Amino acid sequence: MSANNIAISVTDLHKSFGELKAVQGVSFQVQRGEIFSLLGPNGAGKTTTISILSTLLRPDQGDAQVMGHSIRRDPMQVKSVLGVVPQEIALYEDLTARENLDFWGKMYGLRGAALRQRVQEVLEIIGLADRANGRVGKFSGGMKRRVNIGVALLHKPQVIYMDEPTVGIDPQSRRNILDSVVALKNQGMTVLYTTHYMEEAQELSDHIAIMDRGKLIAGGTNAELVQLVGEQTRIDLTLTVEASRVLPIWRAVEGVAHVSAEDGRVTVLVADSNLVLPRLFESATRLAARITSVDIREPNLEAVFLHLTGRALRD
Template sequence: MAEEFLVAQDLYKSFNEHKAVNGVSFTIYKGEIFGLLGPNGAGKTTTIRMLTTVLEPDRGHVTVGGHSIRDNADAVRSLIGVCPQELALYEDLSAIDNMVFFGRMVGLDGREARAQAMAHLELMGLVERAMGKVGKFSGGMKRRINLAIALMGHPELLFLDEPTVGIDPQSRNNIYETIEGLRDRGMTILYTTHYMEEADRLCDRIAIIDGGQIIAMDTPYQLKSRIGPLEQVTLEDVFLKLTGRRLRD
């Protein structure tokens, strides 16, 4: 039986009158890639911000590794790594200095931060650019650095919020391969995307989210086979069938 690693129960968050997250519950098991797939505005980032202790839920309960985000946020933070949708980088610093800085933020000493930074740059195919200023990097390279930073401190659960939006195919493939490599090494991942091909390729299980609510949750295989013959059905068809709308409206 797989071990429950993150349990989210009945989460709600409104901004003014707008219900951004409207009763969301799911469990992520250790070692899986769990996808939140939904269109822009569905509530993916708001959900992630609550799970990662950045934003307080209006209602609901979350545990990560058995620790409550409300009562034991520090313990939760020590288990997680976050790659935010908006890039969080110092453009005037080199790649390595950015990574060492964020490594120090998660409590690594200087030597360990440098060692991890180099290992993660290697993983992302950016060792040659270690000394380069991040401000001069392409969008795809910045995304890869953003992901490499999330790995500092070797988190057990990684949150990736739309990590491939607006980047070149080479960077996208590098990110896919990195994620698959991390999964092979036992990392647990929450992945959000509005690209169904990505969710289909990478995720062990997917929750389809729309209007702040989860409308279906299963393996990509099971979601598709509910609709029709697997060779012909895509997750886009699943979304269309459930909502009457296309994913990328």
């Protein structure tokens, strides 16, 4: 990565709250125009990291550059290039959507005709132009989330931080938000995205950093992370015969790394499910056994997290 291509560069960040070490030596780089996800369970230190990068919290140690500005030395410059979407609905519920955007636009330094025009643009981007004069307090969770994101877009920031923006909303609103994140990237914005939803990180991210207990435990593209831990495809099957009858046969099938049975379900770990699955069907047929269900699970970040920490991501 060339220095000119770096939007965010984080070096050895540390932050403690009393005895709690919330962030311990976190370092990573985010390229311009990419979506970079911080993935980790609740309490991993994602929000603290975002708060430090937003200049809300002062790091105990370390520094970060946002579009070349140090969070320690030039916090106002950092703020001017940033848009922040907090995890909470950080809006005034007794104001309308337009009044909220108008107020926040002023806080970002917009005035007059430029402000009015940008507010209207953002209302259209978030799909709430027809509800502009409705009070935010009366909106659904998904609509509030959209206004929450809209606020961060008002001043056309170069970098946008989104802290768990899909928490607690319906699937349709979630889909809209994920699509809008991709749209922001397509407009050239750099997105730093935190989530504890593995699927979101996988779908959106160019690069992912996995955080746990204040530390970065792995980083790279989705493929790199999966390969990093050598995870295999998991195939869960149910049969019309006792699992014990097929176990010794399937263990001998070429390409099968591991076979186990639990509660009548057989789990097979393989390197390539396309090659192995036909062989499993063939051997089952020879035993006069019928396979009644197949569930193929490609290696994913959940498995990576489990592999690295011994805990599930949602624990």
